[in-house]
Amino acid sequence: MNDERATSGHTRRRAKPLDRNRLEELALAYVARFATSAGKLRTYLRRKLHERGFVDGEEPDIETLISSFVDKGYVDDEAYGRAKANDLVARGYGGRRVEQTLRSAGIAEDLREVLQPDEAHMRQAVVVLARKRRFGPFGRLGEAGAEDARKLREKQLAAVVRAGHDFDMARRVIEASTVEELEEWVTEASDELG
Known part of the structure; x- marks a missing residue:
């Protein structure tokens, strides 16, 4: 055999x-x-x-x-790219992650630039991520001690940046004191655009 x-x-x-x-x-x-x-x-x-x-x-x-x-x-690269970008933003990913995903799919640079989410969509996406992961005002930082709270904020900040959001936007969400403050911040960007 x-x-x-x-x-x-x-x-x-x-x-x-x-x-x-x-x-x-x-x-x-x-x-x-x-x-x-x-x-x-x-x-x-x-x-x-x-x-x-x-x-x-x-x-x-x-x-x-x-x-x-x-x-x-x-x-259709444009239709595919638009659907992919919208899906990523709806799931809470930022502009950098959208760009990376579209680049790996072979979408041309000029089309990637057109498909980048605007400020209002990026703010909405970072809030979606924070809500989903219970970051910032959606979490329970108050129950931790000062040192533990600082470490937890650093971990949350790093996770938001890894999801493709810029540092300033990530810090704004993690350091927000209330959910209403974040909702107002998102509305402010939407009003500016249209």
């Missing part, structure tokens, strides 16, 4: 190399299943080519395939 078979129960067959039709089918299945950007589709197709190879012995024209999907409307 083959030792490799005895330990694994079966041997893995290598998948057949891709041809142009199968590559297009994979791309179509991917965009049908996932909201995606051109950059993410490119990464997916390159990974599949690396895993399986290409039957013709030449590199297929991935860029033309992606361009045709963009032209057909199957892939």
